[in-house]
Amino acid sequence: MTAPGPEIAARPSPFRLAARGAAALLVIDMQRDFLEPGGFGAALGNDVRPLQRIVPEVRRLLGLFRAHDLPIIHTKEGHRPDLSDCPASKRRRGAPGMRIGDPGPMGRILVLGEPGNDFVSELAPEPGELVVPKPGKGAFYRTGLDAKLAARGISQLIIAGVTTEVCVQTTMREANDRGYECLLVEDATESYFPEFKAATLEMVRAQGGIVGWTAKVEEVIEVF
């Protein structure tokens, strides 16, 4: 049995890292579809620029986990080209001509394999890192992620990515219900709506950490 690791100065209480390798960095959907003009996020009417601000912070976390040879998982939201994994209810939403599967300046919107569906270049996965395509907002829905984490002995998730109140929060709630301890990195997650980000951070750590913990990048880095 390996000794537990140090404590991250998190909110609402310190987050004690489990044995080495038990905590993975989970980077949610840092894709061109959400961060660049012409993608899914923009097609929904959002200003995508605020999301670009966290790229350097996510890079710092990736650098940290890579330097210590710790597990890294990247998720990407997208659908098969035939859209067989896209519920009609999801496909119907949004402005006609700018919906999932429609052609856009970066290829078909939110379709796996299209240029716009790829990760932003600064955060491209490296060999050995797990890439998990997902058809839903939550990373555990139809992905086999739970089994993949169990096979690697991962019990804690340090979570970054976009958007805070949609794919990040959904994934964090799914993970919490499956027994993972989750820490959301405050300055490595972003929303198109600042008030939604603030509310999400508050709600996950309220009630003694009902969904998990939050901490800043610097607070995570200083314990490694």
Ligand code: TIU
């Ligand atoms: N629209 C929005 O805020 N987010 C998504 O559709 N997906 C993710 O959050 N990745």
